[in-house]
Amino acid sequence: MKSIEMVKGAKKLVDDCARVRAGENVLIITDTMGPLNIAETLSMVCKERGAEPVIMIMSPLPVGGNDPPPPVAEAMVKAQVIFTVLSQGIFHSPSRVRAGKAGARGISISQFEEDMIRGAIEADFIEAKKLGEKLGGALRKAKEARITTPAGTNLTLDLKGRGEGEKGVLVFTNIAHRPGEFGIMILEVAISPNVGTAQGVIVCDANITFFRPGLTPKEPIRAVVKDGMITEITGGKEARMLAESLAALGDPMVYNVAELGIGYNPKAKMTGRQNQDKGVYGTCHIGAGSNITWGGKIKAATHFDFLMYAPKIELDGVVILENYKFYL
Numbered sequence: 001m002k003s004i005e006m007v008k009g010a011k012k013l014v015d016d017c018a019r020v021r022a023g024e025n026v027l028i029i030t031d032t033m034g035p036l037n038i039a040e041t042l043s044m045v046c047k048e049r050g051a052e053p054v055i056m057i058m059s060p061l062p063v064g065g066n067d068p069p070p071p072v073a074e075a076m077v078k079a080q081v082i083f084t085v086l087s088q089g090i091f092h093s094p095s096r097v098r099a100g101k102a103g104a105r106g107i108s109i110s111q112f113e114e115d116m117i118r119g120a121i122e123a124d125f126i127e128a129k130k131l132g133e134k135l136g137g138a139l140r141k142a143k144e145a146r147i148t149t150p151a152g153t154n155l156t157l158d159l160k161g162r163g164e165g166e167k168g169v170l171v172f173t174n175i176a177h178r179p180g181e182f183g184i185m186i187l188e189v190a191i192s193p194n195v196g197t198a199q200g201v202i203v204c205d206a207n208i209t210f211f212r213p214g215l216t217p218k219e220p221i222r223a224v225v226k227d228g229m230i231t232e233i234t235g236g237k238e239a240r241m242l243a244e245s246l247a248a249l250g251d252p253m254v255y256n257v258a259e260l261g262i263g264y265n266p267k268a269k270m271t272g273r274q275n276q277d278k279g280v281y282g283t284c285h286i287g288a289g290s291n292i293t294w295g296g297k298i299k300a301a302t303h304f305d306f307l308m309y310a311p312k313i314e315l316d317g318v319v320i321l322e323n324y325k326f327y328l
Contacts, residue, residue: 004157005144009121010041014049017107018081018127018176025081027104029072033060033087038109042083051081057219059239063249064110064209064274065290065303081176082106090276091184092293092303103179108211110274120185120268120276128187129173132266135189135320139163142315143194145193145260147284149308151205151220155286157260158197159315162294168192170294187265189289196228196277198257202286202304209274209285210242223306223319230255230288251301258303259294262321265306277307282324284311297321 002060014020026046030039039055056072067073068090076082076099089110090096099106139145140163147155163166170190173182187303219236229252233243246254265279278285285307289300313321320327 003264006038006041007045010045012121013038013083013107013109014042016052017174017176017183018083018105020046020049020051020150023052024079024080025050025078026053026083027075028053028055028083028085028239029058029068029076029090030055030085031058031060031087036149040083042085044280046081060084061088061090063302063304064090065088066086066301067093070102070293076104077102078107084108084110088108091182092290093168093297094105094181094292097292100162100180100182103306105176105179105181106183107174107176108182108184110286119271120187120279123187125174125183125187125267128264128266129171129175131326131328132171132173132187132189135262135264135266135326138315138320138328139169139191141164142143145191145314146314147260147286148312150310151201151204151308151328152222153201153308153311155198155200155202157193157257158181159191161191163192168294174182177269179290185265186274186276187268188261188263188279188285190259191226191260192259192291192296193246193257195291195296197254198225200225202230202306202308204308206209206270206283206307206309207272207274207277207302207306208306209278210245210302210304216270219308225257230257249301253298253300254289256288256291256298256300257286258289258291258296258300259285260299261285261287261303261305264326274305278305282310282318282321282326284308284313284321
């Protein structure tokens with residue numbers, strides 16, 4: 001039964017999400033910790049459609065957002081369609097950005113495992129796109145965002161001018177029908193604040209994506225933000241692990257507040273894996289590290305997210321999300 005469901009999910013990704021066509025060259029990237037059978041199932045379905053799939057297997061990346069090895073990066077630029085089935089995602093990597101500029105389109109299903117053939121992947125992606133576009137429109141017009149949560153988050157972000165241009169706001173729809181488009185099963189809308197402007201406190205009570213496959217903190221992680229940078233991380237064991245791991249990277253820009261992301265996948269559930277958790281309907285996350293995915297200039301050693309339950313989000317003083325309900 002599981003193999004049948006896996007084929008069903010692969011067909012949805014190949015046909016509905018990426019619209020793979022006969023004659024196209026398809027690159028399927030996985031790693032030695034990723035489920036090879038998922039990559040093989042995608043390859044089989046692509047072959048049935050008359051496409052030319054190639055599977056590349058690499059070593060797992062140490063953290064998400066890093067570039068893959070040069071042979072993989074080079075293959076990405078030459079591919080027409082890319083599926084990533086990785087234990088650590090490369091969506092925020094410079095290589096993925098270059099591949100999009102070269103005309104590749106793709107779907108990111110990183111941190112996807114066999115037991116996830118139900119959940120986020122069952123969403124009606126075409127129908128959900130309508131809400132995603134409304135959220136994107138609201139963020140494009142906003143000059144300031146304020147995020148508060150019952151756990152204690154109280155953060156303001158300066159968005160002036162950030163909604164302008166193609167990369168100012170990203171609406172992840174898991175639909176990649178045109179060259180340069182990259183879908184992601186998470187279903188989120190994301191914007192990057194102006195560098196150096198975020199102020200306040202982030203309290204992560206849902207998940208922290210820095211660790212694989214993700215970590216639900218037993219005690220909320222509290223991050224103080226001043227002038228766009230995380231200046232202090234406190235809490236329990238998980239907070240100490242995060243602080244030590246970030247310090248070990250030796251890159252001060254990993255503390256840059258890089259993103260406000262809002263999830264809108266009605267089928268996603270908190271599982272400890274980012275490709276489900278970041279898209280949970282009515283939740284939000286604050287990303288740190290690289291912001292080049294949104295047309296910014298900061299390339300940090302990683303990109304990771306603080307996930308939060310029950311956020312209240314105000315744009316220019318108007319509530320657009322509260323108690324898991326959108327007001328658009």
